Amino acid sequence: MSAGRIVLLVFGVIILLVSLALIAGGGALIWLDKAHQDSEGFITTDTIRLDRASYAITTHPADVDLESGWWFEDRHHIATIKVQASSEDPSKEIFIGIADETDLQTYLSDVNYDEIKEFRIHPVRVYYTNHLGNSTPAAPTSQTFWVVPEHGSGTQTLEWELETGNWVLVLMNADGSAGVDVSGSIGVKAPWVFWVGLGFLIGGILLLIIGVGLVLLATRRRRVGGEAGAGIGGAAVSEEQPPYPFSLKGELTEPLSQWLWLVKWLLIIPHLIVLVFLWAAFVVVWVIALLVIMFTARYPRSLFEFNVGVLRWTWRVGFYSYQALGTDKYPPFTLKAGGYPADLEVAYPAMLTPGLALIKWWLLTIPHYIVLALFLVCGWAWWPGLLWVLVFFAAVALLFTGKYPRGIFDFIMGINRWIYRVAAYSGLMTDRYPPFRLGD
16 A cells, blocks of 8 residues: 555544544534423423532532633623522522622631532432531521522522633522522523534534545555456456455364363363453554554564464363353363364465554444344343353253254354454454355
């Protein structure tokens, strides 16, 4: 791949990432603006109950600076805040107010109150910091420092246009007594939210088209002598598709023990300990290989053999245990091929496409990941996927009949072949896209 194509591919991938972020952000803003808007145009939260034994509930100070908002022409109407609240005790009047942080600290000096430090909407969670004190505050209705105050019985509504300052929202009983128990909601009206979301969405779609175009332009195959080139070095490809450069073997070694599978989880613990370290090394080697491929278009042979060996070791342990239960022969502690009923081979690639390595392990493999998720995990409750269900049926058949159903074994082998084929592709070991099939 030429330097120009590499540059195109890198820019294309960057633009694709930016476009996906813009589309997600734009969609979220539009959904938020429309799904949570009340009849007055406020985006509001659900009703939330705040119940504290102290004299006041306050928000964390919000430092608002609208003077630097040069991008907004009418900076004094950027957003309007609405707070609605009512006391759980109908006999009590409540007070809602917004004040400058300095004035509020003076008012609540040596007063026991709770400050909201963290607030989560789904699910509702409110975390407080309690400020201890021994004084009883004067009734908030007697104070003159409030920017916007509201008080009374029943539901009280406070609306305030956002302005520059360091502001705190306060909820109290109107007489200043302890024990604040209120239910309410908070909303914001910002007319620009929808248009910003729409702009993000349109911009993301345009960038997505540009990014896809650049990637396709960078990775398109050259034509040599009227034939489609291989895309690397301009070598011609024969009309007959060569075999996929990956093979996975698993020989069912019968007779199998009817009960050994019950304790194989214990027997494979030494292998699992080793595999933890091998897979940590696999990730490190993968990163090194990615960088080398980007600059040389080659996967260093020693690193390639090591990572293939890790896949081979993993497959042998899986074939012996609960990925297949295909043999009772204990797997060897080696990365080398041969000498075991289960084996894995990946043909060493002479050259790899540098830019393709950036996207094939995540973006291009998404369709396969969806299929593999059904094979391995099923449903929101993390139920066992199809592979584990089939292995369980095979284990039950072994326990009661001593026979491994051949049809189930072939299906299990097909699923494992698909899994490890995708692993080899996302492991940067080949540029050939994995086929959507269970067979060789």
